[in-house]
Amino acid sequence: MYAFSVNGNPIEYHGPDKKLLTFLREELALTGTKDGCSEGACGTCMVIIDGKKVKACAVRLSKLQGKSVTTIEGLSAREAEVYTWAFAVEGAVQCGFCTPGMVISAKALIDQEPNPTIQQVKEAIKGNICRCTGYKKIELAILRAAQMLREGLPVPQQSNDLALGSHYPRIDAEAKVLGTGLYTDDIRIDGMRYAKAIRSAYPRARVLSIDGSKAEAHPHFIRLITSDQVPHNIIGHLVQDWPVLIPVGEITRYTGDAIALVVSSSLDSLDEIAHLVSITYEPLKPMLTIDDALADGAPAIHKGGNILSYQHIKRGDVEEELEKSAHVISRHFSTPFTEHAFLEVECAVALPDGEGGLLVHTSGQSIYDEQREICTMLDLPPHKVRCHSMLVGGGFGGKEDMSVQHHAALAAYLCDEPVKVKLSRQESIAVHPKRHPMEIDLTVGCDKDGRLTAMKASIYSNTGAYASLGGPVLQRACIHASGPYRIPAFESEGRAVYTNVVPAGAFRGFGVTQSCFAIETVMNLLADAVGIDHWQIRRLNALKAGDTIPNGQIAGPDTGIIECLEAVKDAFYASPTAGIAAAFKNTGLGGGYPDTGRCILSVEGGMVHIRTSAACMGQGVATVCMQMVGESCGLRSDQIVVEEPDTARTPDSGTSTASRQTLFTGEAVRRASLKLKEALATRTLDELEGMEFDGEYIGETDVFGSTKEHPVSHVAYSYSAQVATLDDDRRVAKIVAACDVGQVVNYQSLTGQVEGGVAMGMGYALTEHFPIDEEGNPAVKFATLGLLKATEVPPIEVKVVQGPERHPIAYGAKGVGELTTLATAPAIAAAYYRTDFIERNSLPLKQTPYERKKG
Numbered sequence: 032m033y034a035f036s037v038n039g040n041p042i043e044y045h046g047p048d049k050k051l052l053t054f055l056r057e058e059l060a061l062t063g064t065k066d067g068c069s070e071g072a073c074g075t076c077m078v079i080i081d082g083k084k085v086k087a088c089a090v091r092l093s094k095l096q097g098k099s100v101t102t103i104e105g106l107s108a109r110e111a112e113v114y115t116w117a118f119a120v121e122g123a124v125q126c127g128f129c130t131p132g133m134v135i136s137a138k139a140l141i142d143q144e145p146n147p148t149i150q151q152v153k154e155a156i157k158g159n160i161c162r163c164t165g166y167k168k169i170e171l172a173i174l175r176a177a178q179m180l181r182e183g184l185p186v187p188q189q190s191n192d193l194a195l196g197s198h199y200p201r202i203d204a205e206a207k208v209l210g211t212g213l214y215t216d217d218i219r220i221d222g223m224r225y226a227k228a229i230r231s232a233y234p235r236a237r238v239l240s241i242d243g244s245k246a247e248a249h250p251h252f253i254r255l256i257t258s259d260q261v262p263h264n265i266i267g268h269l270v271q272d273w274p275v276l277i278p279v280g281e282i283t284r285y286t287g288d289a290i291a292l293v294v295s296s297s298l299d300s301l302d303e304i305a306h307l308v309s310i311t312y313e314p315l316k317p318m319l320t321i322d323d324a325l326a327d328g329a330p331a332i333h334k335g336g337n338i339l340s341y342q343h344i345k346r347g348d349v350e351e352e353l354e355k356s357a358h359v360i361s362r363h364f365s366t367p368f369t370e371h372a373f374l375e376v377e378c379a380v381a382l383p384d385g386e387g388g389l390l391v392h393t394s395g396q397s398i399y400d401e402q403r404e405i406c407t408m409l410d411l412p413p414h415k416v417r418c419h420s421m422l423v424g425g426g427f428g429g430k431e432d433m434s435v436q437h438h439a440a441l442a443a444y445l446c447d448e449p450v451k452v453k454l455s456r457q458e459s460i461a462v463h464p465k466r467h468p469m470e471i472d473l474t475v476g477c478d479k480d481g482r483l484t485a486m487k488a489s490i491y492s493n494t495g496a497y498a499s500l501g502g503p504v505l506q507r508a509c510i511h512a513s514g515p516y517r518i519p520a521f522e523s524e525g526r527a528v529y530t531n532v533v534p535a536g537a538f539r540g541f542g543v544t545q546s547c548f549a550i551e552t553v554m555n556l557l558a559d560a561v562g563i564d565h566w567q568i569r570r571l572n573a574l575k576a577g578d579t580i581p582n583g584q585i586a587g588p589d590t591g592i593i594e595c596l597e598a599v600k601d602a603f604y605a606s607p608t609a610g611i612a613a614a615f616k617n618t619g620l621g622g623g624y625p626d627t628g629r630c631i632l633s634v635e636g637g638m639v640h641i642r643t644s645a646a647c648m649g650q651g652v653a654t655v656c657m658q659m660v661g662e663s664c665g666l667r668s669d670q671i672v673v674e675e676p677d678t679a680r681t682p683d684s685g686t687s688t689a690s691r692q693t694l695f696t697g698e699a700v701r702r703a704s705l706k707l708k709e710a711l712a713t714r715t716l717d718e719l720e721g722m723e724f725d726g727e728y729i730g731e732t733d734v735f736g737s738t739k740e741h742p743v744s745h746v747a748y749s750y751s752a753q754v755a756t757l758d759d760d761r762r763v764a765k766i767v768a769a770c771d772v773g774q775v776v777n778y779q780s781l782t783g784q785v786e787g788g789v790a791m792g793m794g795y796a797l798t799e800h801f802p803i804d805e806e807g808n809p810a811v812k813f814a815t816l817g818l819l820k821a822t823e824v825p826p827i828e829v830k831v832v833q834g835p836e837r838h839p840i841a842y843g844a845k846g847v848g849e850l851t852t853l854a855t856a857p858a859i860a861a862a863y864y865r866t867d868f869i870e871r872n873s874l875p876l877k878q879t880p881y882e883r884k885k886g
Contacts, residue, residue, distance in 0.1 A: 037100045064076050080095070082142065114137070120175070125163035127206075128373075131207075156821045160372075162374055167826075167827060168782075215392050224296060224446060225452075231287070235315045238312060242308070251296045256445060257279075282315065285807060341527075346521050346581060349521065353484070365872070376458075377453070382448070387415060392421055394422065396428075398681075401436045501527040506525075507541045574615075576590050578590075589836055622734055622745075752769050753766060763825045785851045792854070
């Protein structure tokens with residue numbers, strides 16, 4: 032027997048020894064303590080044991096005899112009120128998955144030190160990873176909470192003012208701070224079954240046989256599912272090239288390929304049953320690199336060959352302009368795979384719903400994408416598959432593809448029982464698509480004064496085993512290779528190549544992080560050749576309204592890159608170790624792809640319900656929608672309800688990708704709101720009971736490669752400039768980030784996105800890596816990814832600017848989520864270059880204090 036207390040309640044447990052985390056979640060249903068890694072690395076499961084913070088995944092019940100455990104559910108009423116207010120008002124909540132663990136670490140600190148310093152706060156949370164915020168707002172929230180608790184200050188009344196640009200707190204803050212909000216893994220259903228995929232032992236091998244006889248003898252065995260039981264075995268986000276399960280006789284494409292699913296009546300027995308399934312293979316030589324896949328005689332990974340996508344953009348006579356240029360710089364750049372490292376691992380719960388139908392609870396980036404792929408797999412009409420989004424614990428592009436949703440749906444459909452599928456952290460690292468590694472050759476010319484004349488780019492992208500978003504990522508890399516500059520002659524050619532490694536797909540920046548690193552580095556070299564400084568060459572060539580972007584589109588009157596550069600000018604000239612970089616990023620899919628935002632406003636019970644499928648992975652789209660309604664109709668927040676994405680209730684507003692939801696869904700909400708406003712001019716909300724007001728916005732763009740003189744590639748662009756400064760120890764001392772994102776909707780959410788994006792960009796520049804071994808396996812764990820901790824992120828100053836005018840959509844708001852990560856790596860590289868004049872053309876940067884020691 033194990034005897035201890037949890038939140039003041041005595042516990043006597045007579046079962047087997049297990050991790051405290053498992054006991055809290057599965058035995059006591061205290062799901063506010065989150066499972067982010069189960070490896071003691073992320074801090075989402077932080078609890079307090081006898082006054083000290085401890086990761087619940089790192090301690091077993093046998094070590095708790097006579098001890099006292101406090102979880103997020105054990106906060107006093109006063110503490111709960113204070114932490115909720117402090118985290119909400121400071122904007123410290125984004126996806127929310129790390130938040131309860133942060134609060135517990137804060138409580139452990141404040142209980143011992145009621146008046147902590149900022150450095151003590153950083154030290155207190157350095158065991159808690161946050162991938163969204165950049166930590167600054169969390170640190171401020173903890174300091175605010177400490178003051179309120181120390182001085183007995185009352186919690187202020189929350190304002191109902193929803194005006195655009197306000198500091199209105201996120202509407203989901205309380206649920207996320209206190210751990211009461213439900214993510215998919217928090218769902219508990221009587222009779223739940225558990226399923227797990229058995230993955231390939233080799234990156235490339237022919238499956239010879241699958242033997243489940245030993246597994247079938249296990250008392251908790253429910254079913255073994257193989258490809259012959261799948262109605263339609265090939266799915267895919269854009270290209271249908273990804274098998275649900277690899278059939279016997281077919282060849283695997285990476286070690287994350289699923290060969291079979293096992294279903295168990297017991298979560299504790301699931302891994303044991305999976306290990307009892309015997310699979311035999313004929314190992315084949317894998318193609319792990321671009322060179323391997325493009326070598327003469329290389330086997331085709333897919334029927335169409337090993338090139339997924341080819342992109343070519345050309346305007347003007349590049350060769351002639353380069354020949355006439357006073358200065359020409361050519362360099363090669365290499366960028367790596369990167370792991371999203373969202374704190375919530377992939378999880379889905381599916382259960383029978385009606386006659387032959389399914390209800391699937393997910394945490395992805397589009398319920399309609401999930402519905403479409405599940406319907407394809409099961410050969411079912413859409414009305415038979417209802418997808419509903421729980422809270423989403425981060426995404427950054429990594430939850431656009433099917434990972435667990437289809438497997439949960441398949442198992443529930445075949446077993447006719449509720450089924451949960453959840454990846455372990457190591458499975459997540461091995462399975463879902465990453466940021467694309469790219470090899471980039473760039474040649475850029477300028478005249479004697481530094482005005483750019485021509486650019487030629489060649490980009491090879493390693494897209495891994497399956498298409499995912501590899502084609503569009505390559506397009507963005509090619510189109511944005513010019514940076515936010517005027518270049519009269521421009522040519523960009525790219526190839527996305529299949530290999531036998533983990534797929535690459537959408538990741539914050541979507542290909543532009545890679546090509547931005549290349550152009551910004553070359554800009555500095557051209558400046559040196561001309562004899563002007565790095566700020567001057569950018570200001571000289573920066574786009575302004577009416578200029579032709581190298582992709583042919585005319586820069587709109589909202590173009591704000593000059594304003595961004597002016598905003599960081601003083602920071603650049605303040606230090607000889609300051610590096611500067613600029614960037615621009617599209618809002619919306621563009622390129623002629625169908626791109627629509629949709630919303631329904633329904634009046635129910637005297638409240639206005641906002642119904643849209645736009646997924647919130649932490650960016651705060653629900654709060655954006657509420658503020659759009661408030662701005663348009665003058666309604667208060669206590670008159671509005673934002674519903675969760677649900678294919679049964681909310682219209683399809685597209686994937687949360689391409690920094691599109693604020694503009695696309697925001698505009699749809701605005702249009703619906705104006706209809707509601709008109710109705711409210713003559714009637715009250717009560718008189719409108721039962722009525723619905725719909726809004727739709729369609730972004731019309733031209734296909735890439737259009738023959739138009741000035742095609743419209745995207746509906747809008749956002750702009751940024753960043754300056755990174757080093758200290759005497761050659762560490763990053765500060766980063767200043769100026770962003771033009773048009774109309775600010777929610778100031779705290781906006782600046783939080785910028786700070787989080789900059790911190791992620793800093794990790795990309797200096798510490799994050801994703802090595803793949805000679806067997807094609809990711810040779811990394813969550814703890815060794817190189818994710819930055821609170822003690823490693825320097826001060827980040829955000830400057831919000833706007834172009835000369837606002838564009839007419841969504842009150843002039845533009846995307847910010849991806850933009851913020853782009854310029855950080857080249858700015859930091861430039862700071863090191865100005866310090867030691869060593870060119871660093873690959874990431875993560877070498878010869879810095881952050882570089883890992885070998886051996």
